[in-house]
Amino acid sequence: MNPQCARCGKVVYPTEKVSCLDKNWHKGCFHCEVCKMTLNMKNYKGYDKKPYCNAHYPKTSFTIVADTPENLRLRQQSQLQSQVQYKKDFEESKGRGFSIVSDTPEMQRLRRTQEHISNMEETTTSSEVEHQLDCK
Template identity: 75%
Template sequence: MNPLCGRCNKAVYPTEKLNCLDKYWHKGCFNCEVCKMTLNMKNYQGFDKKPYCSMHYPKTSFTIVTDTPENLRLKEQSKMNSLAIYKEEFEKNKGKGFSVVSDTPEMQRVKKTQDQISNIKYHEDFEKSRIRSDAPPPENTMQENVQQSPANPLSYSHQAEPVSAVPPPSGEKRFRAVYSYTATDADEVSLQEGDLVVDVQQIDEGWMYGRIERTGQQGMLPANYVQPL
């Protein structure tokens, strides 16, 4: 006796019989449950013993786990274990200091900005000290010098000179630029290789104050860019 078709429930003869999904099908009845596209043994997808095409194959969905008392207990236990591990790691690392921050591009930019601010502050303090050194002495100091000075006017003029906080320029000592330098601030001067620098005042080991003989400009310049003559 011939089996019945899984779609039309009619007898399936051996010449048109197709055995799939635990059923027998006519070749024309073996089609998608949704779009009715005719399928074969190579392109069908079975679900719940029914054929589907790849487009309409039912998507499996995940079931939501309810918060049963057992699940809540396991969740609370996992939370307590995490807190215990965190406390253990904290106790191990306590007292070891802070970790080194990686030199990221952002950190490099912040560091460069801080260096520029420090350099500007240094130049401002230098200019303030130079202005204070060039200011005239108070009137009471001038009067004391007049009272204490002898009749010789030359002696009076010597005592009336203000005391400068910055050493006077060493006019005898001249320097020559061995490298070119481009000024980066308003109180600096640019150099060209071979320029003569006169009226030099040494500020510190890295900077000096002088006048460029070629341009007549005065300002700060790096000490390691020149050498004495």
């Protein structure tokens, strides 16, 4: 059974069939919706399952998206992950010669341990010196 034309509704035979935009058309019925210029598979543009020529193809206009809390959060997240922001921060801190490390409980514990080890070395060193002086 032969399909029907999407434009005129008559039967489309295989010799005159154009299958495009999920529809079947007669070659003469496959034309621009606006200017009626006959189209082929090389020069048509489809929009909303309808054929258009290049000149009459509907232009998509973008709508403004409101600054909802979710959109603001996504924008901030994108800025945080942005390589541009990362590079800017890197360039600003490059000449400082140090990096900022947060003062976490783990860092405080490590600092106290390091100070304790340092104090033990000083105590051991000074007592060894006193012992050597006493032996002379």
